[in-house]
Amino acid sequence: MPFDITKLSAAAQARPASRSQCHALGGRLAKKVKGKMSYVDKSRVGAHLAKRASDGSFSIADANGYFKLKSLPKADRAAITAYCKEHDLAV
Numbered sequence: 248m249p250f251d252i253t254k255l256s257a258a259a260q261a262r263p264a265s266r267s268q269c270h271a272l273g274g275r276l277a278k279k280v281k282g283k284m285s286y287v288d289k290s291r292v293g294a295h296l297a298k299r300a301s302d303g304s305f306s307i308a309d310a311n312g313y314f315k316l317k318s319l320p321k322a323d324r325a326a327i328t329a330y331c332k333e334h335d336l337a338v
Contacts, residue, residue, distance in 0.1 A: 252311045263303055264310035269296035272310060276319040292319060295327050 252260060273293025278285050296313075299305035319327075331338045 250311070252308065255307070260308040260311075261306050263300040264296065264305050264307050266297050266300070268307070268310040269293050269300055269305070272296055272313050275314065276316065291327050291331070292323075295323060295330070 270293035273289045273291075273296065274284065276292050277289035296305055296310075300310075328338055330336075
């Protein structure tokens with residue numbers, strides 16, 4: 248039985264996304280290299296979304312919407328790239 252977000256109250260949908268949701272999205276939205284998942288990118292995407300959730304800017308409803316996407320939105324990808332450059336990490 249698929250998940251139906253409409254069964255959650257508005258207050259529940261506004262709660263921050265869980266860490267498990269964020270890391271599952273990391274696996275779903277990570278870049279693929281020659282058909283294989285980039286585990287570094289998976290970790291970065293999951294960590295970025297978990298940080299947004301802990302800041303209160305990424306809700307369960309937002310996470311539900313991200314599961315329907317095929318790639319990470321440009322704003323999130325830019326934030327990850329900026330973080331990597333700021334901390335001298337390979338992009």
